[in-house]
Amino acid sequence: MKQRFQVTMAVTMAFVLSVMVIFANPGSTYAASVDVNAKSAILVDASSGKILFEKNSDLTLPPASMTKMMTEYLVLEAIDKGKISWDTTTQISDYPYSISANPGFSGVGLRQNHDYTVRELYEAMAINSDNATTIALAELVAGSEAEFVKMMNEKAAEMKLPDYQFVNSTGLSNKDLGDNRPKGTEPDATNLLSAKSTALLAYHLIHDYPKSLDVTSMTTTEFDGQTIQNWNWLLPDMPGYLKQFGYEGVDGLKTGFTDLAGYCFTGTAKRDGQRLISVVMKTDSKEARFQETRKLFDYGFQQFKQKELYxxxxxxxxxxxxxxxxxxxxxxxxxxxxxxxxxxxxxxxxxxxxxxxxxxxxxxxxxxxxxxxxxxxxxxxxxxxxxxxxxxxxxxxxxxxxxxxxxxxxxxxxxxxxFMLALGGIGNFFSDIFHGAVDTVKGWF
Known part of the structure; x- marks a missing residue:
């Protein structure tokens, strides 16, 4: 009898605890929707801007090379305004050349005294996440990376990004740049964005310049006699063993990694007319950033649909x-x-x-x-x-x-x-008199 009572009590307590878990925080958004192993994450419907999932999305973290989305935007804006064109050529100054020659940054290997087109540099930046080509484009658009950084912060304010700090065009830490860090920025400073700000930056990039996806969807491209590869493993038809990571509908957007930032990724995918934007920040590995993004995309495409309700x-x-x-x-x-x-x-x-x-x-x-x-x-x-x-x-x-x-x-x-308005006015006048008289008579009694 005592044992049966203990079993009954155990079952009762288990039920009570399960109820407490379910209702402990009824106001928590997306509490049981999807488990994302990232420090910060967000999933957004790209058409309406409706946030479908978020986890610590206001937390400000280093975005690493996801910073380059702002550089991409400003380059595309300069092209749109006629300041430069895809065919504009430029040569490589000492600063980006030193970055390209540094094996620690594993760039595409830029040459000096050689003309590169804006298209070549942009593709190397957006596809291969090259740092030196990014700096070369910043110098071309603004004259110097320091002036370009000012443009980045001004554009962030214009876009109303809720949380941001841009100190260079690449996403590297200023400590890595050493004496080359942009003038006016601190030696140990780094770029900072929240997942929410990163998603909003991505939103503006693909809405204002949808042609940017023509580049970010390329799995490989030729650059200066070599084949360079996209770091976005979720792209369908990636070559070799990376093909297993491919996700239907993915056509962008930007990976990122530094020791400080961890592995990050801003992704976008379109299926059946519905486009999603996702951001994961500070995941555990190269593979994890794509695995966690896959979870978000699966959740978004399987659970949400655009519907006409009225x-x-x-x-x-x-x-x-x-x-x-x-x-x-x-x-x-x-x-x-x-x-x-x-x-x-x-x-x-x-x-x-x-x-x-x-x-x-x-x-x-x-x-x-x-x-x-x-x-x-x-x-x-x-x-x-x-x-x-x-x-x-x-x-x-x-x-x-x-x-x-x-x-x-x-x-x-x-x-x-x-005439009809006058009749109505007269009618209202006599109606008021009548009702007033009735009220007066009632008052006598």
Whole structure:
């Protein structure tokens, strides 16, 4: 009997503990979604900016060569503005040459007194993560790496990256650069980004310059008589034994490694029209950064789909009409101008509802709109409201993820003519007198 009681108590305690584990932190986002073995990580829907998963995503860490995404962006911007072109040529100064000649940096082996095109240098930077070609491009765009670093920080502020510090163009530690470190930066300084900032940088790179993916998707390329290889092992059709790491839909973006940063990776993949952006920082090995990214992509593509929850023209039942004052008609219908769609986790469709928000400058305190009213006139917004347990935020705004469309009228209502308005005014006048008299008489009794 005593043994049975002990067994019963053990089972009861196990149940209580399991409940405590489940409900200990009900407000925690993505608590049981995916286990990522990285110091920091994030997964984002690249279309909307909706964050699907995050782990310590605000933690500021060295991004290593993921820094080069900012250099890529500024080079592409310079090309876009006509300051340079893909065919612009430049020669290699002593600084990048010394970096290239250093076996510790394992570069592509640049030559001096030789003309390199911007395309050649860019491909070596984006595909092979070469440091010397990165510095050569920074010098070409800004005159010096120090001036380029200023551009990097200014662009980071413009992009509204939440956490950043750029001290060089490559992602190396300034300590590694020695006396070559950019003027105005500290000897022991290093670049710093959070996973959230890195994802936002990647978002801007592929949205503003989608052609960048034409380069980052290349598994190999020829450079100065040699074949150089992409460090992104998740690319499909990687050569040799690396083919086993390939992931369908991956076409970027940037690896990174230093002793301080550990193994990092910013990835992007597209399947069935849906693109994801992922970042993992400080993983344990070359292989781990891709294995953990694979987990994030599997989670994103398997669990989330873009879905239209409410069609264009949708009307909330019993709230489809608003009153009209001074019009030939007393009311007008309203509807959602466009469809309301968002990235939805499997089984969460019923967690979304729609809510109207009327513009105060259109609708008075009595809930009426004044004639004349035009068909398609915006009177407010229709918003998707999520009532589930997870807390989705938007990478671009830093706020709760929202989806809205205009709330518009379905027809026109002309203003009533002066005679009808006058009659209405007279009617209201006598109605007020009548009701006032009735109230007075009631007061006598």
């Amino acid at each position: 069609p264009a023209g949708y009307q909330i039942k019993d709230k489809s009409e608003i009153q009209v004052s001074k019009g030939k008609e007393d009311q007008v219908e309203v509807e959602a101008k466009d469809a309301l769609a968002t990235v939805v986790k499997n089984g969460d469709e019923k967690q979304y509802s729609i809510k109207y928000h009327f513009n105060k400058d259109k609708i008075d305190k009595d809930g009426k709109i004044t004639a004349p009213v035009k068909k398609g006139e915006k009177v407010g917004t229709a918003e998707l409201v999520y009532k589930g347990d997870e807390k989705y935020h938007n990478l671009l705004t830093g706020k709760a993820s929202t989806t809205k469309t205009d709330l518009v009228t379905t027809s026109s209502v002309e203003k009533s003519n002066w």
